[in-house]
Structure formats: C-alpha cells, structure tokens
Amino acid sequence: MAFLDFVHSLMSRDFTMSASPNSLLQVIAMGVTTHLYFRKFEPQNPIALIAILVSEPILYIVVQNPTTLNAFDVFYIYTAFLLSVGLSIVLYRLSPFHPLAGFPGPVMNKITQFRSIWIQWEGHQYLINKRLHEKYGAFVRVGPNELSVTDIDIALAILGPGGLPKGRFYEARHDPRAPGNVLVLRGQAHTDRRRIWSRAFTNESLEEYDEPLLKRVQYLIDRLAGAPAPTDLSLVISLFALDFMSDMAFGGGFDMLRDDSDGLEVRSMFDKFGISLSLLCHAPWAVSTLVHLPALSKNILKLRKFAVEWGTNRILRGAVTKDLWYHLYDEAGLEKEKPSTRQVIAEGSLAMVAGSDTTATCLASLFYFLLCYPKCYQRLQAEIDEVFPPGSGVSNMLKHIANLPYLTACINETLRLLPPVPTNGPRQVPYGSGRRIFGGRFIPEGTQVYTPPYSIHRDPRYFSPLTEEFVPERWLPGGISEDQVHNLSAFIPFSHGPANCVGRSLARKEMMAVASAILHKFDIHAADGFDSREWPEGLRDHFVTIRGPLLVNLASRF
Template sequence: MKPSLLPPLMDSSLFSGAIALSLLNHIYFHKFEPQSAKIPLLLLLVEPGAVVLVLGGPVCLLRLLFSYIVFWSSLSFSIVLYRLSPFHPLAQYPGPTICKVTKLWGVAVAAGGKQHLYLKKIHDRYGPYVRTGPDELSIIDAAAVSQILNAGGLVKGRFYESGRHPSTPPTIVSLVGKAHTKKRRVWNRAMASLRDYDPLIQKRAVQLVTRLGEQRTAVNLALWFELFTYDFMGDLAFGGVFEMLQQGKDTDGLGDRIRSFMAASIILGNIPWIFGLLNLIPMVGRTIQEFNDLGQGLATRRIKTGAIHTKDLWYHIADEEGVEKQKPTLQDAAADGIVGIVAASDTTAHLLTSLMWCLVSNPKSYKRVQQEIDAMFVVEDDLVDFSKHQKCVFLSACINETLRLFPPVPVNGGTRQAHLNSGGGRIIAEKYIPEGTSVYMPTYVLHRRPDYFSRPTEFMPDRWLASSDLALEHNASAFMPFSQGPANCVGQHLARREVQAVIIFLLKTFEVRFAKGLDGAAWPETVGDYFTATRGPLLVELDRRV
C-alpha cells in the first residue's frame, strides 16, 4: 500500500469528498440556475465545513482550510473548464477567452463607461455574433433584429428588474406579457395626441433661448439642454416641479442622482443574480429606496397642486379620466412618472447635445439646416407652428444621422433571453440560440457596421433623404435607436418633437460656434455608456442673429 502524499490531517477521503461535492454543486446549479445568490452563496460557504463534519476525524482549522481550498479550487476549475470546452452550448461562437470564463469582466468594462466601444472592438475582430459572457451573446445582425425584439421574439432578461426595490411596483420597463400590454396601453394613450403637449414644449423652448441669450460668456449646451428636459418632463409628468432653467443649474442634483442610479444598474446588470444581496446592504437599499421615494413625493405634490396643463402625462398614468377597469394606486402611478423623467430627460438631452455637436462640426450641414429653418419660418410668430416643424426635412435627416452615430442608449438597454427549461433554444437569423442564453443587440455597434451603412463614422444626413443621389449602402432595418417591437420607446415621437422645436428656436435666434480653445473634435471621447449615454460639457459661444 502506497503511503499518502497528503499530511495526516488532510486525508484522501476529505480531498475526494471536497472535490465530489464541488462537482455536484456545479452540476446542480448549472441545471437549476438560481435567480438570486442568497441561498447558493450560503450553501457554498457552509458545505466545505460540513464535509469535514460528515467524514469524521479531527475538526481543526487546518482541515477546514484544506476543505475550503480544495472545494473552491475544484469548483472554479470545473466551471472554467466547462465554459471553455467544446461541450458548452455556445462553444461555436467566438469571443475573448476572458468573456467566456466570467461575466465579472463585463462588470469591469461597464464600470469604465466604455462598454459600447469595447463591443465595437470585439465585433470588429470576431464578427456579427460574439460570445460576451459564459451564457451571453452580442449580435449585430440586421436580420436578427425583428426576430429578437418583435412580438414572438425573445423575452426580457433579468436585467430589466435591476435597481427596483422590492417595495416598489414593477413598471413598464420590467413588465412582460399581459401586464406589459396593459401598461403599454396606458402609455400609448398618453402619447396618442402629442399636440396636446406642444404648449409645454413651446414654453420651455422659449425659456431656454431667453436664458441662453442672457449669458455673457461661453455656455455649456450639454447642461442647458439637461435643464430644459428636466423642466419639461417635470411639467409633463408631475405638473411642474423643478424650474431649473430659471435657476440656471440643477439645484436638486437630480441629474447626478439619475446618472448614479443608471450607472449602478448597467454595472450590476451584468451580474443580475447579485441584486438580492445588494438589497441586504443598508446603504445600497437606502439609496435605491430614496430614488424611488422621489417619485412618491412628486406624485403627492402633483395631486395637491393639480396640473399646469389639462391632460398631461400624469392625467393618463394615474387614470384621472377613469378609462381603466382598475384605477392604479398612487405607488403605481408615481413609479411610472419617475420612469418618464428618467427615460425621457437624459436621453433627449443627449440627443440635443450630440446633434448640436454634429452640426457645429459640419458647417455645410449646419448652414443647410439654418437655411431650411429661415425659409420655413419667415416671421418669429411662425416658430410656434409645430405643423411646420415636421416639414423641416433636412433637420429630420440630421436627427436620424445623429441617432445613428450617438444613440442615447448605446447598447439598447438590457438583454433578451431564450429562457431556461423552455423546451429548447431558438433559431434566430438561421443561428441556433441555446436556451438560457442572454442576448444583447448593441445599437451603437450595429449602427456603425459598414455592411449596413457606408462610411459609417461620418455624419452624412443625405443618406436619409429619398432625393439623395449618393450611392451609399443604407439598410434601414439596422436602424433602431429607440429599440423595436412591443417594448420599443413609447416616447420616441415626443422626443423628436422636443428636439425639432429646440433646434428651430435655437438656430433661428443664434449663430452657434465652439468656444475658443475648445477641441471640438474631442467631444465624442467624453461620451460614456451607463445604460443611457452620458456626455461631457459642450462649450459654445452664441451670437444673436439680426
């Protein structure tokens, strides 16, 4: 009998038992994927110690340490080996080795705010289908867009529940199936007659131009566009609450709170199983709850003070008309109202900022837009004629081109998923997507794929004009700045209406140029991806037109 190579306290039975238990855990949790880390983490912490007790022998620190080391090492090795093996369901899809091994790499990338650029880099290397996680794919195939996002496509992944405190009602963002259809019906009704909101847009657009005209130094358009969108959405959702344009600053720090919340969501959304644990941490749970409480406070104020406009967003989401069979609770309506502010403010501000950067960076396009505006609006009173706004064809083309280059949600929000235990995977664009696979469709990368858009990094609004004689590759089915399908952005037409009004008022009133000393070409480097896009200052000088 050969002598054991292990020290006496670390016998072969303990060694074998720890390895066997680790393999059983891998098999079990692979088959029954946990929705939260609470119970699995507890088990994984307790089991190595339990092995020592069950197998008998002395219970001491050395044996416990040995059991934990063997257990965790074996479990890690087993997981890594399987994920890199040809037996993994996604083995056929290429991608960086580190992404195949762990999604923690995705957390690190997301934390830097450059996830959209990283995805662009790896798609350029590996092609339209890239494995970005152990059970995750990133896809930039126009043929797959409708099959993934439209009715009958893949369902929302767990990312969409990110950041929601257990005490907060689910919103249109996270709901699926009939519940989503019911909630979407309410939002569709709110967005059915956008002309009802024109007076609110006009009021804030005029105020924006007035306040800009009062500035005596270079102005940060990125900031002023944020103030405009916060004030407008405050008017629309809660009857007017902020008045940031008047103050000339974000007095309540709303923008920072929104961006912090969204940054946490995109970072932690890469590992959604951890959310249940985060709510156990008092500081994290309190931060999320305080953000959600903001909606409650604004809703209570709206009920007390009433509307500044007869049929605003609150009128519909709170069902003040009495259309729905069951009236929503204050908590439900408040959660929807704060979603409106979060979803519509920062994204519209980003579109406005990006559009002005594109125009000022491209003088010929800037001049064409301004000439179109001057021809359409001869006198100042015409500026409030929103029916004419829609006739500014070249401006609309510039908006589309900006949305292509700088989509407000660079990676199109969260994942879709072929659910586990669903009876098999799905065929998407002639590719097999195994069950349990999460799927991203990064808008930023899709919009810059040269197969779909010639000269993809250039600002070329003419590609959107039917009258253009440019011989360019142009695949409109690859254009999805507001997503697609039943869960697309319900406020996309309102956002366009806001942007058209602001640009028309701005360019009719001022000549805009980059501030002296500003490296305008460097501004795109300030754009970050934290679910919604963030951006750095855009300093410009304004000269009133005569």
C-alpha cells in the first residue's frame, strides 16, 4: 500500500520537470553500468532481466527526494535509463571493442538476436546465410555473438575431435524435467550414450531392420498403386517413414499409410514441434520462461507426451525384435549399469524425428530433382530396370541395391543440394577458455559457431562447375574432368566428427530401397498445373526441413 500511495502522489503532481541535468548524467551512467553488468553476468531468464530494469530506476528515485519529483520526472528517468542501456548495447556491439568486431556481417545481425529469431520463424535461415557468405566471405557474423563459417578445413576442425562442444543452442533442446538425450549431452556423458546408440547401427544390427523395411516398402508401393491422382508424394513418403521408424525404434505400432488422418496429425505435430523448438534455441537465455508460453509449450509437450506413451507401451510389451529400444534399454545386459527408463524415454522424441523426418526429406527432394532433370530420371530408371527386371518383387531389393551406383550418385547429389539439416546447430567456444584459434582467426569464448551444410555444399570452392545444378555424374568415377572441383571433405550432410549422425547407414539403405522400388514400379510425372521447380520455395528450415506438397501423377509400369 505504501508503494501505491507513493505512485499516486507522483501521478497527482504537475508535469513540470524538476529533475536536474546532473540527474540525467547519473541516470545515463546507471544505464551504462547496467549494460556492463549484463555483459559479465548475463541474466538467465527474462523475469530477472525485467526485474533489474524495473527496480533500478525505482531505487534511484527513492535515493533522490521523491517529494520533489512528479510523474513526468518518473517517465523522464525511466526513458533515459532504458535508452542508455539500449544505446550502450548497440554502440558496444558495433564498436571495435567487441570481440567479434573483426568479422563482417549485416548491421542488424550485429545489433540484435531478434533478427535471427524472425528469420528462424520464417524458415529462411539457410537461404539468408548462403547469401551472406556470398557477400561477406567464409566468416560471417550472423548474430551479436554468433558466427557462420564455410571454410571447410575450419568447419571440420570445429566439428571434429578436439573441436568445439555443443553450447546453449542445444541446452534449449533439453527438457529440464527429463534426462538429456544424445543430441544435447556433452563430454563423457555423450560418449557413453553414443556408445549405446552405436550398437543399434552396427552391420549386424542393421540386418535386423531388413524385414520390417521390406514390409513397409511393399505397403508403400501398394498405397501408391491405389492412390488417386494427383498424389502428394512427399506426404506419402513421410507416412512410410513414420511407419518404418515405429518398427525400427519401438518394434512396430504405427500404420500411418493405412490411416491418413492419423498420419496427418502426427506429421503436423512433428512440424509444430520443430518450429517451436527452433525458436527457443535462438533465445536460450529465455528458455526457462518462454517454454511456459502456451503457443510454444503445447507443441513441445505434445510430442514429448507422445514419445513417453510409445516408450511406455514398448516397455510393457517387451522385446519382440532387436529394435532401437532393445539396444538403448540394454535388454542384452551389456552395460555395467542398466540405463534408467527415464533416460531411454528421453530418447523417444529424438528417435521419432531423426528416424523419419530426415530420410523423408531427402527422398522427397530426390523425386523433385528427378522431375526437374528428365535425362537423370531416364538414366536412373534404366539402371534400376537392368538390376531389377520386370516382375521383380520388393523382397529381393536389398540384396541388389549395392549394384545401383547411379542411384547412389543421385542420392548424394540430393544431399549436397538440399541437405535435410541445412544449417546445423552451432558449436560454442566454452566460457573460461578465453578463446580458440581456427584458421588463424581468434574466436572469443561464448561465441556460437555455425557450420551450415547448405552453404558449404553450394560453395564453388568445393563443387564446381554447375555448383547449383543437379549433376549426379560428379559422384561417379570419371564423371568429372581434372579441371572440375569435387571436394569430398566438404560433403557433410550427416555432420562430422564424434557427434555425426549415428543412423546414416540405415538412412542410406532406406532411401535406396524406397527410391528403387518406386522408380521400378511407376512412371512419375508432375501433376497438371503443379510447377515442380517451385517446390523448393516451400521448404522451411526449422533445424530439420519442413516441406510442402509434391503433387505427382503415377502410372504403373508392369
């Protein structure tokens, strides 16, 4: 009540300013000092930030003689304080004293992170980053404390052993109510969890997935054979990928290809989860507060609840096959200490997204390129027909996909031009390390460093000529001349180093099987009125890629 009486007394005074010029200097000094404090002790949530910004002017007013101040003085003090804090931040971030002052980039990106958040909301981060690298070079300052690097030697050093660890971007992906999964863990914890994941993707383990993969491929072919024209091939492949993911991760349970309504709901849930989480990752200091906003939290919690339900059902059902859960839960008893149920369930949402979304994106992109490049389509279909004569069944396909070099080349070229994770998550120079040196450049502690595959793969220093064109021949022996550039080290669609994609071998097998089966059974044409060349305009980068419809007409060949 005393505070309300104080405010009322201020508001009841006249609006003739009584604060002195000396008071203005004091308020400005207070604002600059607050910025210096923020630099050293960054608030970890918006509530703490707001509390500091609101309380400091109040304390200043109390120290002054409040009986001599009126409402205009209060407004004057608050305005001067907030402007001085903001202006101090802007000037420092643009000044030569900022640790990243030597790196070029757009002024707005240097000033505020809100620019990155807006770009992420639109899903155009991968495109804008590429344009920035074309303008500024291999190092671009894409945020107040963020860099993007396309020099492949430096990128590999950052991602490789002894490089930079995952930072606050990944911390934002960690549910504080659950143990961390392999994506967010660091150091020895990541090494231990990665070892368990790796068991699920040895050559022996991969054979366990052959039977469910072939079964799902046959369901896919049957679904396409009975699909009305036009067919959204991107969606149907997504439903297939979800079904196979459930077999691979949980021993079965999904039947999205048979029930479109369920599939559309799950697909939408995955997309909304990706959008919400990607936005949070660009404001890690505010995650503890933003995660409670209904618009963001409902999408994240819905998928996590979904993953918990499937993990719980898998526990109750027990092992039917040696699925991913079999290895993560250590049902073979190979670990000294069995992972807890909570730990394994924490991997559920990661397995769902990583086990379906990335392969579906690559397959949809592959068919987009084949529609745009008819000669490549004809050559690939001829190769498949040579290996699989008319009447060949799906059951024998996995035995012969190694004999499809042009299909492998087409998939590689698709991964080069449209990697499913186009920007990748950043690594961070650890606090307390002072700085790290890469390629002779000093990168200060706390800096987030991106190594975007989309920009690297489309850099003519590594792939040229026809850098922006779909040229599968560049991946074949003798497919390029000596004066052409084809740097395999710069091909990182599955990332690089200790934290690369553990399931890449299975993903390749899945893509080879699906592509060869569809191209063997059907002739594919873009639907009337659908311009397939415009399809990339519907791609959105929310850590993984969100896609629009790919409308085609299918005709059975045999």
